[in-house]
Amino acid sequence: MTGTVSRRTAAVSAAVAVVLVLLVAMLARASGGPDPVVESPLLGRPAPEVRTTTIDDEPFDLARRKGSWVVLNFFNSTCVPCREEHGDLVAFAESQVGAEDPVELYSVVVDDTDAAVRAFFDELGGSWPKLRDPDGAITVAFGVALVPETWVVDPNGVVRLRVAGRVTLDILRSEIAVLRGEA
Secondary structure (H helix, E strand, C coil), X not given: CHHHHHHHHXXXXXXXXXXXXXXXXXXXXXXXXXCCECCCCCCCCECCCCEEEECCCCEEEHHHHCCCCEEEEEECCCCHHHHHHHHXXXXXXXXXXXXXXXXXXXXXXXXXXXXXXXXHHHHHCCCCCEECCCCCHHHHHHCCCCCCEEEEECCCCEEEEEEECCCCHHHHHHHHHHHHCCC
């Protein structure tokens, strides 16, 4: 009798283990991975100061962009996820041309050269400004650990969104629509 009970217990335990493994596998597939929209102490606060130049030697001051929605995409030309998301950024930028209240897109160059950035954009497209961050102060001020990372600043100069990792056209469109109260 003891042998029968232990065999039943083993069979039930094995069945429960199989069900749990299947459940975990289904949940992992259904979630599609971690949510790239992440928290930050900067959310809801004024954006850090960003004064720099573009790779075309034009001055840039984020404070002068008040009144506009601004997307800052931190990237490096050798970053594989940056290359993967670039087509979505090009499509987003193109969707803003002629829009009633266009969102301004800027790339913040992290630890890269002007020549490498130009070559990247010449190959993959994208005509928006590329901001230099020669001493890493902008990257540090936003708390960027790894590129790519994308931030949205509202027309009042308040940080509203942080996307860690690859951003997509759908994420940008849907999250900005929510922030604008359009969704």
